[in-house]
Amino acid sequence: MSHQFDSTVLREYDIRGIIGETLGPDDARAIGRGFATLLRRAGGSKVAVGYDGRTSSPMLEHALVEGLTASGCDVVRIGMGATPMLYYAEASAEDVHGGIQITGSHNPANYNGFKMVFQGRPFFGADIATLGELAAAGDWDDGVGAVEERDVLDAYVERMLTALDGIDETALADLRIGWDAGNGAAGPALEALTARLPGEHHLLFTEVDGNFPNHHPDPTVEENLAELRALVAEKNLDFGVAFDGDGDRIGAIDGEGRVVWGDQLLMIYAEDLLPRMPDATIIADVKASRALFDHVERHGGKPMMWKTGHSLIKSKMKEIGSPLAGEMSGHVFFADTYYGFDDALYAGVRLIAAAARLGKSVTELRGAMPAMVNTPEMRFQVDEARKFAAIAEVEERLANSDSQVDGTDGVRVTTEDGWWLLRASNTQDVLVARAESESEQGLARLMEQIDEQLALSGLERGEQAGH
Missing domain, CATH: 3.40.120.10 (Alpha-D-Glucose-1,6-Bisphosphate, subunit A, domain 3)
Incomplete structure (x- = not known):
């Protein structure tokens, strides 16, 4: 037994897809098997599971629980609720070692996904990639987990x-x-x-x-x-x-x-x-x-x-x-x-x-807050293969200028007019730009700097991309 996920589903911070197209019960089952396998290998044995109000959530929850128990983890089902209620169920109960919430967050109604916490820490990035590797290899532990229901809303x-x-x-x-x-x-x-x-x-x-x-x-x-x-x-x-x-x-x-x-x-x-x-x-x-x-x-x-x-x-x-x-x-x-x-x-x-x-x-x-003039978050389509490279080029060009540059996440440049930011999204093939100044004129100058840097990398602030 092995499982192949759609290439778009395993993302940086969570797992997300379109029901019936890129995400379904088989994926949920494989996530359960992989998560339970990793948790047991790390010494844990019990997972809390919750889900949001989407029409596809109960179906995914059923399959997820099947996967978790088939790999030997016990499951605490907390039912429908907010993602933080699932986090609470994991953080507040000594006998629970991990948690999975089925949720499409703020995506359109036909999307759904999974947010996970593993022994009190966020489960993301390399962890999510590992789920894909375990599934492809069918490298799952076998076992028989028990299922209980717990009402945590009042607590x-x-x-x-x-x-x-x-x-x-x-x-x-x-x-x-x-x-x-x-x-x-x-x-x-x-x-x-x-x-x-x-x-x-x-x-x-x-x-x-x-x-x-x-x-x-x-x-x-x-x-x-x-x-x-x-x-x-x-x-x-x-x-x-x-x-x-x-x-x-x-x-x-x-x-x-x-x-x-x-x-x-x-x-x-x-x-x-x-x-x-x-x-x-x-x-x-x-x-x-x-x-x-x-x-x-x-x-x-x-x-x-x-x-x-x-x-x-x-x-x-x-x-x-x-x-x-x-x-x-x-x-x-x-x-x-x-x-x-x-x-x-x-x-x-x-x-x-x-x-x-x-x-x-x-x-x-x-x-009482200072009146700043800022742009909304501007998002525009850039080829997946190009987005991180473009940011690296901007960083390189600015390294030799007298601009004050922060490279924590993309490039944030501070000038007398305020600041501007260019970064690559971790979850989509888009670049994100934002700028802030104390005046409209200052903001216009900052936007010119963004456009100039984009142009030097052969890009422009084109069509706005959705979330």
Whole structure:
């Protein structure tokens, strides 16, 4: 017995494909067999399995469990829920050594995939490649695993509420917040959570529906926040919080309807955390605003710029013991009094806690941030074989210039006008560009530099590629 995966499915941070075309039950079974084999060889024996609200998820879950048990691992089925609930099930139970969530994240409804954690660390990159090698060789252990079901929702909600420990209840009693679950997997947990939070809560689209009838569940795209913005305006709420399809990425708007982007949320969380943990290193990805890095320094922390990708950031946090990290894409990781994984529901509670402790509303905190002019994340198609080479050429050309260049992940160049970034996506055949300045004129000059570098490598900022 061996199995061949479609070449597009095993990716850098997770496994993802199109149901019926590149991904199906046989793939799920092979993932289970490979994961269980690696876990047993590393001394583990029990895996938690959860799944999101997509119509194809139950079928994949069934096959995955078959694969895991056929290679001798016991399985704890936690049922449908948000990805962070699966992470919680793995992190909080001493008898569980790994976890797999079946989820298509924020991809279109016909996609699905797998996010994995292995003995408390993210399972990605070389680990995922190994699953492909084991499958191709049929190099799987055999065994008979047992299956049990465990309801973790109440314990998970209870654990998230600890974020409000020590905060005066009266400071929270008048809160009025809007929440948009986007018909994603976080809906049931959000209902249970808000029922126990102080204040008044208005919920949108908590009914799990894998066809996403109301809007696409990606809170980093502004048009997907339209209903939440309307709700906040109509009911005059303090702020609004939105989730992606599997609940590990947060989006937010303040009381005036302004988006609070991923790096701006991190500014709020950092300002709240640093008085308690002075000198802490706070990590953000290379797409984050300079305002964030300055803000962390100003409040006594050490800012660190790191590579984009939730698995890469989680690994770096663990390595250096950082209590807080985040990405522009809305992944936020808390490891001060939580487990270090990305959990948008918990991040929502931490936003409430931060505003209460700082004695300022989210609207005030957002209003105090410097007004930067920046581009959205620009993504354009570049041949897979060409994308990393092009970035290397840019780096080489700039090495001899007086530009200030950071090569952590692609090329981030700082000039008097601000900064610009060019990097190759790890998951698609695209280059990503972004720039930020304090003025429109400065931004235009930065864009000229990007275009000039692309032209020197025979490329241009052509058709925008989707996610």
